[in-house]
Amino acid sequence: MIVDLIILICFVILGTLAGALLSLIPSLHIYNTAGIALIIWIQAGQFIPFDMIAPFFLSLLTSFTFISAIPMTLIGAPDESATATILPNTKYLMTGRGYEAVVISGIGSLMGIIILAGLSPVMFKIVPLTHRILAPHLHWIIMAVIAYMLMSEWPKGEGIGETSIQRLLHAWGNLFAGLLTFILAGLLGLFLTSRPLIGPEAGFQNLMPVFIGLFAIPGAIQHLLSRQNIPNQFIPRTVEITSKDVAVSGLQGTIAGGLAAYLPAVTAGIGSIIAGHTVARRGDRLFIISGGVAKVLYYIGAFLLLYLITPLTPGGIGRGGLAIILKPVLNPLPRELLLMIGIVVFTACISFLFLLTASRWMISWLKRFHYHALYWSSLALLTVLVFWITGWEGFLVMLVATCIGLIPVFYHCRRSNCMAVLLLPIALNMAGHSSSVLRFFQLE
Amino acid sequence: MENKVSTSGQTDEISCPSCGRYIGPYTFCPYCQTSIDSRVDIRVIKWIAVSGAIAGLFLLWIGLKYKDIPTIKISDVELTFNMAIVRLEGVIIDISINQKKNSIRFTIDDGTGQAVIYSKLSPLESVYNGNLPIIGNRIAAIGNISISEIYGVTLFLSSPRRFNILEKMTIKDMKIGDLNSSDIGILGRFKAKVVETRTFSTGRSLTLNDASGSIELVFFNSEIAKLSDEKSAKLFSKDFVISIVSRVDEYHGKLQLYPVRPEDPQFLSVIENVEQGNYQKGPE
Numbered sequence: 001m002i003v004d005l006i007i008l009i010c011f012v013i014l015g016t017l018a019g020a021l022l023s024l025i026p027s028l029h030i031y032n033t034a035g036i037a038l039i040i041w042i043q044a045g046q047f048i049p050f051d052m053i054a055p056f057f058l059s060l061l062t063s064f065t066f067i068s069a070i071p072m073t074l075i076g077a078p079d080e081s082a083t084a085t086i087l088p089n090t091k092y093l094m095t096g097r098g099y100e101a102v103v104i105s106g107i108g109s110l111m112g113i114i115i116l117a118g119l120s121p122v123m124f125k126i127v128p129l130t131h132r133i134l135a136p137h138l139h140w141i142i143m144a145v146i147a148y149m150l151m152s153e154w155p156k157g158e159g160i161g162e163t164s165i166q167r168l169l170h171a172w173g174n175l176f177a178g179l180l181t182f183i184l185a186g187l188l189g190l191f192l193t194s195r196p197l198i199g200p201e202a203g204f205q206n207l208m209p210v211f212i213g214l215f216a217i218p219g220a221i222q223h224l225l226s227r228q229n230i231p232n233q234f235i236p237r238t239v240e241i242t243s244k245d246v247a248v249s250g251l252q253g254t255i256a257g258g259l260a261a262y263l264p265a266v267t268a269g270i271g272s273i274i275a276g277h278t279v280a281r282r283g284d285r286l287f288i289i290s291g292g293v294a295k296v297l298y299y300i301g302a303f304l305l306l307y308l309i310t311p312l313t314p315g316g317i318g319r320g321g322l323a324i325i326l327k328p329v330l331n332p333l334p335r336e337l338l339l340m341i342g343i344v345v346f347t348a349c350i351s352f353l354f355l356l357t358a359s360r361w362m363i364s365w366l367k368r369f370h371y372h373a374l375y376w377s378s379l380a381l382l383t384v385l386v387f388w389i390t391g392w393e394g395f396l397v398m399l400v401a402t403c404i405g406l407i408p409v410f411y412h413c414r415r416s417n418c419m420a421v422l423l424l425p426i427a428l429n430m431a432g433h434s435s436s437v438l439r440f441f442q443l444e
Numbered sequence: 445m446e447n448k449v450s451t452s453g454q455t456d457e458i459s460c461p462s463c464g465r466y467i468g469p470y471t472f473c474p475y476c477q478t479s480i481d482s483r484v485d486i487r488v489i490k491w492i493a494v495s496g497a498i499a500g501l502f503l504l505w506i507g508l509k510y511k512d513i514p515t516i517k518i519s520d521v522e523l524t525f526n527m528a529i530v531r532l533e534g535v536i537i538d539i540s541i542n543q544k545k546n547s548i549r550f551t552i553d554d555g556t557g558q559a560v561i562y563s564k565l566s567p568l569e570s571v572y573n574g575n576l577p578i579i580g581n582r583i584a585a586i587g588n589i590s591i592s593e594i595y596g597v598t599l600f601l602s603s604p605r606r607f608n609i610l611e612k613m614t615i616k617d618m619k620i621g622d623l624n625s626s627d628i629g630i631l632g633r634f635k636a637k638v639v640e641t642r643t644f645s646t647g648r649s650l651t652l653n654d655a656s657g658s659i660e661l662v663f664f665n666s667e668i669a670k671l672s673d674e675k676s677a678k679l680f681s682k683d684f685v686i687s688i689v690s691r692v693d694e695y696h697g698k699l700q701l702y703p704v705r706p707e708d709p710q711f712l713s714v715i716e717n718v719e720q721g722n723y724q725k726g727p728e
Contacts, residue, residue: 203527221489434602
């Protein structure tokens with residue numbers, strides 16, 4: 001019993017450390033490496049206990065929800081051309097308060113963990129019942145999310161220019177860019193989910209080149225094009241948050257994370273747009289804290305839905321990337337939910353402490369080395385990863401996706417429009433129209 | 445650089461390219477701190493992004509349109525195949541319909557292994573005008589592979605038109621004595637007498653005898669539960685002659701028969717009045 005506990009703690013710490021180190025690499029998403037880690041694990045199956053898979057990967061994911069705030073906030077100083085797309089974390093960085101932003105984000109994630117742990121007993125009762133009611137309606141709910149996402153940008157520009165054409169283009173430019181991104185990403189998703197370009201042996205990572213292309217590489221290019229330097233960062237002993245901030249952002253983050261965890265293809269970013277409008281509050285601090293809460297519920301909460309095995313949901317409710325990655329090897333049992341929550345809380349506490357140390361270390365590192373070096377390394381790593389796993393076919397898909405992903409970066413519309421790559425095929429499939437659309441494109 | 449006049453009336457050579465303010469001879473903008481040298485024209489990247497996205501997507505569409513979806517053997521499916529879009533071929537050995545969930549599951553066998561093909565029921569019914577494929581049909585299906593610790597290999601059908609009947613099975617009458625290991629996986633109709641019954645923990649087995657030989661027919665409890673009481677009583681009584689559609693399989697190196705849809709009278713019928721002389725007598 002004690003030996004089992006020690007082995008479990010060892011694997012949880014190992015997962016936390018692996019997650020923390022991988023999360024420090026800018027533009028690299030944990031799902032890109034989790035699939036590969038699983039294959040390595042299976043190859044080494046005889047040396048590693050099989051029942052440690054869930055604890056290891058869950059701690060990897062939990063660690064990511066905390067530590068990913070470091071590259072998101074501290075690595076990279078956007079050029080002025082990207083003013084419209086600067087996130088509050090970056091505003092903090094540019095005013096020398098990057099460390100504070102990272103800590104606030106960590107506090108948000110800790111809050112998310114408390115909310116998740118507190119809600120877990122209620123989840124067993126409410127979520128299966130809600131799922132029973134909502135499951136037949138998911139197609140139109142996702143369609144409504146798409147409509148909301150597009151309409152919430154309508155129109156953003158101010159209409160500045162000397163001629164009427166210039167004013168029109170200025171006012172509607174962002175909107176058109178958003179729609180174009182949505183349509184192109186949606187078509188890319190439809191094409192790739194109907195016919196594979198990548199061989200079946202790389203099926204487990206068939207969307208990796210798409211996501212690296214849509215999100216990771218455009219982000220890296222944006223930072224590499226910037227000639228701006230990171231200003232000196234101050235390490236404060238206190239952070240500026242109030243109890244009201246915590247309460248409001250907790251609510252906002254819970255709505256955002258809850259929506260993203262449950263609705264297929266809806267990410268924390270899209271959930272945050274809806275949640276932001278729901279609570280009708282704005283502010284950089286609110287954004288950062290609620291972002292931390294939403295991340296936890298979106299990534300970890302979605303995975304834990306697998307353990308909601310009840311008479312209403314006999315197969316659990318599989319959501320999120322990790323659930324898909326681990327599905328072939330995982331046989332979740334409802335009694336394990338409490339253990340999983342324990343692992344999440346334990347990992348979260350270690351990760352928060354590591355976050356404080358790692359962000360200070362990153363700040364001092366960035367004084368000596370230019371952040372461009374990290375992005376060049378990251379770009380090389382991602383390209384090699386795509387080539388290694390998915391071959392030249394995956395590389396081509398990545399190039400096309402990169403071009404689509406660059407549109408929101410340079411035309412200043414929401415990058416969440418790129419999520420149409422999943423939203424559109426899933427919504428059409430659920431509504432039973434994907435067959436007609438594929439027939440139109442002669443891909444059936 | 446072209447000496448254009450900006451909207452504020454200042455030339456580009458003395459204005460910050462980022463914020464547009466007058467900066468004179470500075471190499472760094474004193475207002476927004478941007479560098480004046482070595483800047484990349486964002487319009488070029490914008491152009492590459494939009495044209496690359498449209499052209500790339502178009503080429504991708506053309507490429508995919510003419511690319512075949514790979515046909516794989518079920519035994520070749522490995523962990524890395526999870527989520528892959530593939531084509532499977534095989535013989536339907538079981539069908540399960542759930543009207544409440546509007547779903548249908550075909551279990552197929554391709555000779556190397558078994559997989560489940562899962563689809564929504566109503567679209568498939570509309571494509572086949574209600575005449576759904578039956579057990580014994582050889583089919584091909586295209587969809588997403590899902591490997592699960594609980595459910596094994598499942599192919600989720602993305603479109604009903606991606607499910608095709610390759611060969612309609614006419615179930616042939618077969619003799620027990622003619623069976624050998626090369627027949628494993630095939631379906632046939634056997635007419636034989638039940639000469640012995642045995643109960644085991646998860647079901648019952650019957651020893652069938654026809655003029656050519658004898659073989660064991662295995663019923664699991666789940667299949668027995670689907671039979672009517674009358675049919676069940678006759679089936680598990682000795683000396684009744686039955687006509688049954690079964691799948692040939694092997695257990696511990698010995699050939700066995702497994703019933704196919706025994707609840708369906710077309711697949712299993714108990715014949716009472718058959719001349720005794722046509723069948724070998726079983727062990728008393």
